[in-house]
Amino acid sequence: MRKRQTATSEHADMTRQMTGAKMVVQALIDQGVDTVFGYPGGAVLPIYDEVFQQNSIKHILVRHEQGAVHAAEGYARATGKPGVCLVTSGPGATNAVTGLTDALMDSIPIIVLTGQVPTFMIGSDAFQEADTVGITRPCTKHNWLVKETDKLSDVIHEAFHVATSGRPGPVLIDIPKDVQFATGSYNAPKPSTSHYQPQVKGDMEAITELVAALEVAKRPVFYTGGGVINSGPEASQLLRELVSSTGFPITSTLMGLGCYPASGKHWLGMLGMHGLYEANMAMHDCDLMINIGARFDDRITGRIDAFSPRSKKAHIDIDPSSINKVIKADIPIVGDVGHVLEDILKVWKSRGRKTNSAAVAKWWGQIEEWKKVDCLKFKQGPKTIKPQHALARLEALTKDHDRYICTEVGQHQMWAAQYLNFEDPNRWMTSGGLGTMGYGFPASIGVQMGHPDALVINVAGEASWLMNMQELGTAMQFNLPVKQFILNNERLGMVRQWQELLHGERYSHSWSESLPDFVKLAEAFGAKGIICSDPADLDDAIMEMINHDGPVLFDCLVEKHENCFPMIPSGKAHNEMLLGEADTQGVIDAKGSVLV
Amino acid sequence: MSALKLKKGSTSHSAYNLRPTFSDVIEKHTLAVLVENEPGVLARVIGLFAGRGYNIESLTVAEVDHQGHLSRITIVTTGTPQVIEQIKAQLGRIVSVHEVHDLTVEGPSVERELAMFKVAGQGDKRVEALRLADIFRANVVDSTLETFIFEITGAPEKIDAFADLMRPLGLTEVARTGVAALPRGD
Numbered sequence: 001m002r003k004r005q006t007a008t009s010e011h012a013d014m015t016r017q018m019t020g021a022k023m024v025v026q027a028l029i030d031q032g033v034d035t036v037f038g039y040p041g042g043a044v045l046p047i048y049d050e051v052f053q054q055n056s057i058k059h060i061l062v063r064h065e066q067g068a069v070h071a072a073e074g075y076a077r078a079t080g081k082p083g084v085c086l087v088t089s090g091p092g093a094t095n096a097v098t099g100l101t102d103a104l105m106d107s108i109p110i111i112v113l114t115g116q117v118p119t120f121m122i123g124s125d126a127f128q129e130a131d132t133v134g135i136t137r138p139c140t141k142h143n144w145l146v147k148e149t150d151k152l153s154d155v156i157h158e159a160f161h162v163a164t165s166g167r168p169g170p171v172l173i174d175i176p177k178d179v180q181f182a183t184g185s186y187n188a189p190k191p192s193t194s195h196y197q198p199q200v201k202g203d204m205e206a207i208t209e210l211v212a213a214l215e216v217a218k219r220p221v222f223y224t225g226g227g228v229i230n231s232g233p234e235a236s237q238l239l240r241e242l243v244s245s246t247g248f249p250i251t252s253t254l255m256g257l258g259c260y261p262a263s264g265k266h267w268l269g270m271l272g273m274h275g276l277y278e279a280n281m282a283m284h285d286c287d288l289m290i291n292i293g294a295r296f297d298d299r300i301t302g303r304i305d306a307f308s309p310r311s312k313k314a315h316i317d318i319d320p321s322s323i324n325k326v327i328k329a330d331i332p333i334v335g336d337v338g339h340v341l342e343d344i345l346k347v348w349k350s351r352g353r354k355t356n357s358a359a360v361a362k363w364w365g366q367i368e369e370w371k372k373v374d375c376l377k378f379k380q381g382p383k384t385i386k387p388q389h390a391l392a393r394l395e396a397l398t399k400d401h402d403r404y405i406c407t408e409v410g411q412h413q414m415w416a417a418q419y420l421n422f423e424d425p426n427r428w429m430t431s432g433g434l435g436t437m438g439y440g441f442p443a444s445i446g447v448q449m450g451h452p453d454a455l456v457i458n459v460a461g462e463a464s465w466l467m468n469m470q471e472l473g474t475a476m477q478f479n480l481p482v483k484q485f486i487l488n489n490e491r492l493g494m495v496r497q498w499q500e501l502l503h504g505e506r507y508s509h510s511w512s513e514s515l516p517d518f519v520k521l522a523e524a525f526g527a528k529g530i531i532c533s534d535p536a537d538l539d540d541a542i543m544e545m546i547n548h549d550g551p552v553l554f555d556c557l558v559e560k561h562e563n564c565f566p567m568i569p570s571g572k573a574h575n576e577m578l579l580g581e582a583d584t585q586g587v588i589d590a591k592g593s594v595l596v
Numbered sequence: 597m598s599a600l601k602l603k604k605g606s607t608s609h610s611a612y613n614l615r616p617t618f619s620d621v622i623e624k625h626t627l628a629v630l631v632e633n634e635p636g637v638l639a640r641v642i643g644l645f646a647g648r649g650y651n652i653e654s655l656t657v658a659e660v661d662h663q664g665h666l667s668r669i670t671i672v673t674t675g676t677p678q679v680i681e682q683i684k685a686q687l688g689r690i691v692s693v694h695e696v697h698d699l700t701v702e703g704p705s706v707e708r709e710l711a712m713f714k715v716a717g718q719g720d721k722r723v724e725a726l727r728l729a730d731i732f733r734a735n736v737v738d739s740t741l742e743t744f745i746f747e748i749t750g751a752p753e754k755i756d757a758f759a760d761l762m763r764p765l766g767l768t769e770v771a772r773t774g775v776a777a778l779p780r781g782d
Binding site: 133137141142145166167195196319321323324325 | 635636640643647678681682685688689690691692694
């Protein structure tokens with residue numbers, strides 16, 4: 001009885017004395033964290049000692065800190081919860097930088113905890129010392145160096161608030177070793193009182209203006225992005241309601257795939273540099289563009305001064321700095337996608353659910369004409385597997401599974417976006433903004449941790465996959481049955497494609513001379529390896545991969561010189577797409593070749 | 597915040613009262629940025645300008661509210677209207693930034709700067725320097741037989757003008773604080 005009273009009174013003032021190291025673990029538990037991806041080292045040993053003495057949080061030992069951050073990103077994107085990493089000072093922290101930058105560009109909420117040399121040694125060039133907060137300032141949404149144990153718990157709770165509110169992003173907390181050892185008072189989480197409270201409700205006047213534009217639009221198109229996914233599953237539901245009740249066509253960026261189902265009848269497919277013909281043509285010719293949670297990235301806009309020249313543009317974004325950054329918005333709405341969509345639907349319904357249906361029907365007629373171009377068609381011959389065919393078969397054989405897809409970066413990534421269909425949000429993990437080769441494998445490990453029973457596939461190129469191949473050890477140790485579907489063309493395919501189109505077919509360093517035997521490589525780690533080069537064997541090999549209970553390395557030998565189409569060349573407009581090899585002669589001028 | 601009597605910044609949370617953008621005209625704007633006074637906060641602001649290629653013509657920073665742990669950074673910057681709006685929006689999303697005010701568009705404001713000039717010379721030039729300093733209401737804060745140090749406050753243009761006059765009279769060293777600015781009235 002007495003004991004319980006003590007516990008209650010402790011709970012009442014919500015402070016307890018404990019070491020900084022214990023605080024870290026306690027704060028993570030109180031924030032609902034169940035998984036941490038990390039790698040120990042000298043400056044985080046006290047925290048690892050606490051990790052050892054508890055069972056609430058599962059720690060996944062990665063093989064490289066970059067892998068820890070990408071795994072946390074994959075976990076965050078597939079579960080909607082923030083991902084957490086724990087790494088040591090110096091090289092541990094600097095190895096995390098690529099992952100942090102990746103998460104910043106793609107607005108993924110992750111919390112990275114780094115060890116630091118003791119406070120009295122900071123600035124002395126101590127062993128494994130790095131100016132972690134200085135190095136990571138431009139690649140985090142915010143970061144903290146905690147010099148007092150008493151402040152540690154509040155900073156950790158605030159870090160979760162900052163990472164997950166507004167436009168999500170990565171945060172980092174640098175914790176010196178003496179702060180981990182010292183005892184201080186622990187505060188339990190409470191609703192954030194910080195001044196950082198981004199606006200989520202959109203301005204009603206602007207929303208009404210957008211509804212008025214929806215009512216009269218003749219050639220409307222929804223252009224959606226990762227903001228819909230980040231806003232949560234409700235936002236995707238509201239988007240689906242808005243699309244089906246207005247009957248307007250919808251396209252999405254790479255980041256937003258899944259927010260509207262690919263099987264939905266208003267779906268145009270992905271837009272952008274390697275987007276579908278009908279999607280890009282609709283963007284170019286529309287009279288009302290409704291940007292929902294996308295940011296007019298250069299992969300989307302192509303040539304700015306020729307971007308959708310005759311349209312009124314509405315832009316819904318939670319980050320005011322996205323508005324008018326690249327493309328001038330006629331109807332800017334700052335707010336969370338879910339909240340704004342709810343208000344749009346409310347106002348639109350209250351005004352009588354009007355659309356210019358006759359004009360929109362005519363617009364659909366035009367879109368159907370564009371669809372007839374069938375821009376994703378390819379011819380699969382009897383000898384070599386075309387990468388497009390490999391993905392089409394992967395789609396056919398896995399679509400009925402509880403499936404999550406990750407990718408690396410390059411041609412295979414674009415083909416995956418084109419040939420795989422996404423029916424729901426949080427099912428597609430790819431490095432969009434930063435374009436990080438080596439992202440997909442560790443991300444697939446994070447996804448599998450979040451969804452232990454799901455079929456998690458990483459569509460990879462052999463070059464990207466090799467960049468973080470050490471994580472095969474992690475997958476084996478934690479028995480994570482991630483499937484690595486490697487489209488092996490023995491080339492840096494996208495680099496090779498650009499060299500062909502832009503650099504006179506001088507293939508400077510875009511192929512690998514000595515690739516490993518992927519089957520033996522898998523076996524060396526105790527995993528299963530499958531090799532497939534004959535189109536006739538492909539289905540059986542994919543089924544073997546799916547049915548194997550454990551990590552699989554699938555070495556799919558594909559056509560070596562296939563190019564990725566459609567393609568909007570650098571410096572060109574949406575209506576100047578290349579649809580195939582025949583279109584490629586001298587298409588990119590000197591000005592365009594400077595662009596990336 | 598109320599103790600400082602500052603209006604809510606026009607760009608910190610809203611994009612509706614943006615001015616027309618996408619013009620090529622280069623404008624000069626004075627921004628007042630209220631930030632959490634914590635280690636590294638100035639690096640965040642300067643890093644933003646360096647990383648995104650924005651200009652800084654002048655920058656001053658000091659704590660202005662000890663209890664509230666707030667510092668005020670006054671930045672004079674140049675750019676097209678679109679760039680200026682971007683700068684304000686980008687500043688507004690730094691977590692340690694509380695408020696962003698564009699004093700150039702938020703109404704009349706007062707801009708002042710303090711400068712010190714060391715002028716070395718003898719004879720007529722020395723007399724002339726002293727006479728001009730008097731006209732500009734500059735104070736002599738140090739004197740030797742061959743040098744003066746003048747202290748002058750005023751708008752940056754006034755200080756520029758004083759510097760132009762002192763140069764032929766033996767100006768050897770200049771120290772300027774950069775602009776501090778406040779909006780007029782309430």
